[in-house]
Amino acid sequence: MIPIKTVRSLIDAGLVTGEGNLAAVAEKYAIGITPAVRELIDPADPNDPIARQYVPSAAELVTTPEERTDPIGDLTHSPVEGIVHRYPDRVLLKAVHVCPVYCRFCFRREMVGPQGLGTLTEQELDAAMAYIAGHDEIWEVILTGGDPLVLSPRRLRAIMERLARIEHVKIVRFHTRVPVVEPERIDAAMVAALTASGKTTYLAVHANHPREFTPLARAAIARLFEGGIALISQSVLLRGVNDDVATLAALMRTFVENRIKPYYLHHPDLAPGTGHFRVGIAEGQALVAALRGRISGLCQPTYVLDIPGGHGKADIGAASVTGGDGCFTVRDWQGGEHAYPPAQAGEFGGDDDDRD
Numbered sequence: 001m002i003p004i005k006t007v008r009s010l011i012d013a014g015l016v017t018g019e020g021n022l023a024a025v026a027e028k029y030a031i032g033i034t035p036a037v038r039e040l041i042d043p044a045d046p047n048d049p050i051a052r053q054y055v056p057s058a059a060e061l062v063t064t065p066e067e068r069t070d071p072i073g074d075l076t077h078s079p080v081e082g083i084v085h086r087y088p089d090r091v092l093l094k095a096v097h098v099c100p101v102y103c104r105f106c107f108r109r110e111m112v113g114p115q116g117l118g119t120l121t122e123q124e125l126d127a128a129m130a131y132i133a134g135h136d137e138i139w140e141v142i143l144t145g146g147d148p149l150v151l152s153p154r155r156l157r158a159i160m161e162r163l164a165r166i167e168h169v170k171i172v173r174f175h176t177r178v179p180v181v182e183p184e185r186i187d188a189a190m191v192a193a194l195t196a197s198g199k200t201t202y203l204a205v206h207a208n209h210p211r212e213f214t215p216l217a218r219a220a221i222a223r224l225f226e227g228g229i230a231l232i233s234q235s236v237l238l239r240g241v242n243d244d245v246a247t248l249a250a251l252m253r254t255f256v257e258n259r260i261k262p263y264y265l266h267h268p269d270l271a272p273g274t275g276h277f278r279v280g281i282a283e284g285q286a287l288v289a290a291l292r293g294r295i296s297g298l299c300q301p302t303y304v305l306d307i308p309g310g311h312g313k314a315d316i317g318a319a320s321v322t323g324g325d326g327c328f329t330v331r332d333w334q335g336g337e338h339a340y341p342p343a344q345a346g347e348f349g350g351d352d353d354d355r356d
Contacts, residue, residue: 001035003100010055014043021058029109029273031056032102034182040211049209049241053103060104060273066308069110071269073310082120082128086312090140093128095120095159097146100182105238105277107269107306112146125159133166140171149178149185153193160197173202175234180205180212183220191227202230205260208241210250218258225259232263235301237284238277239268245290252291252299265301267316270308281305281316288317 004010007022010031015038016022033041033054040050070076077086084092096119097112106112120128132138141163148156163169174194178185195201203224207213213221225231233255235242242248252262265288268278279287288303303317329337 001038003035004033004038005031007031007056013038015041015051015055021061022056025056025058025060025273029056029060029104030099030102030112032099034100036183036214036216037101037181040214047240049247050211052240053105053208053238054101056104057276059276062275063272064275067270067272067275068308069272071107071271071308072306073308074108074111076310080127080131081124083131085131085135085138086310088137090142091132091135091138092142092144093132093159094145095125095128095143095148096151098150099145099147099177100150100185101177103177105236105268105271105274107271108146109271109273129162129166132163132169136168138169140173141169142173142175144175147176147178148174149176149190153189156190157193157196160193160195160199163199164197170199171202172197172199173204175204175206177206179203179220179224180207180214180217183214183216186220186223188223191223191229194224195228200230201228202232204232204234204263205255206234207251207255208235208238209247210254213254213258221258221260231258231260233260233301234264234266236266236268236277237279237287237303239279240277243279243283243287245287245294248287249291249295249299252301253295256296256298262299262301264313265303265317267303267305269306285317 004013004015007016007019007026010016010022011019015033037050037054041055042048042051045051073086074084074092077084079085082094084094086092097108098119099112102109102112132141143159151159160172163172194203205221221231233252235251237243242251248265255262267281267284268274284303288301291300302315304313305316306313327339329339
């Protein structure tokens with residue numbers, strides 16, 4: 001089975017019934033479905049949550065006034081090609097703008113793919129590394145893109161060895177879909193390359209539905225963990241994919257079962273042609289609040305919004321506390337409201353401090 005990259009291959013695979021407006025979608029946004037993802041899709045289910053993430057739709061041709069080509073303001077904070085320096089102590093290093101799959105909700109969809117920004121040239125990579133070396137406030141380098149794990153182990157090792165020589169960089173983090181969409185890439189050579197800097201290495205696994213954790217994906221994730229890489233998650237709250245409590249709870253539990261600490265649950269960004277994926281903030285807050293009483297504290301993600309225009313992330317899940325001047329109302333996971341501090345001792349329950 002070969003990757004699907006064209007409308008014709010989508011038709012041949014039985015994932016769409018006809019070309020329709022998909023040629024126009026393909027002209028604007030890249031298509032990419034790996035064999036591992038293809039095997040997960042149920043063509044008989046018109047609401048399949050895996051297909052919804054990867055199979056293009058005519059809905060992508062619909063844009064709204066608030067959408068923008070750079071929805072989180074990367075370009076505003078890009079001092080040199082390939083670097084985004086939005087926060088004082090960390091930078092994004094976007095070495096490549098290619099992915100093994102192309103998510104239909106991608107917030108960098110205008111930058112990635114065959115018609116996107118491509119891979120940094122040697123000169124651009126030199127300039128990016130010089131920028132990192134010249135700013136001693138940079139404690140963490142986050143490799144993203146695109147998906148950095150499409151690079152060969154040799155190229156990744158070369159990048160990590162260069163970062164190893166920059167003393168003030170202590171943490172290297174990767175953001176990737178590869179462990180779930182192309183798990184065969186996670187072999188011993190890849191794991192060795194990811195840890196070649198000698199720095200503490202984190203890897204954020206992007207998955208949005210528990211079905212993405214196939215046996216092969218779980219084995220790839222285990223190889224990363226056993227290779228000494230700390231694992232965290234990132235997911236996007238998506239209409240028709242994971243916008244219900246049962247699916248979100250199963251997803252977060254699956255992360256933890258695979259030794260991945262839930263990290264960010266992203267509110268969908270205002271990327272062009274992605275309105276059919278977006279949920280309202282109040283709806284997202286209600287879903288996150290509902291998780292609190294249903295699953296372990298180990299499984300709780302932070303619900304964040306990237307503020308349009310490059311203003312950074314905001315935690316928008318903390319809608320359970322209102323008030324001020326020392327008097328607050330706290331809303332529990334079932335919707336009940338409680339005064340804090342309580343009017344009488346014991347209003348919040350017993351004295352057991354075995355916290356979850």
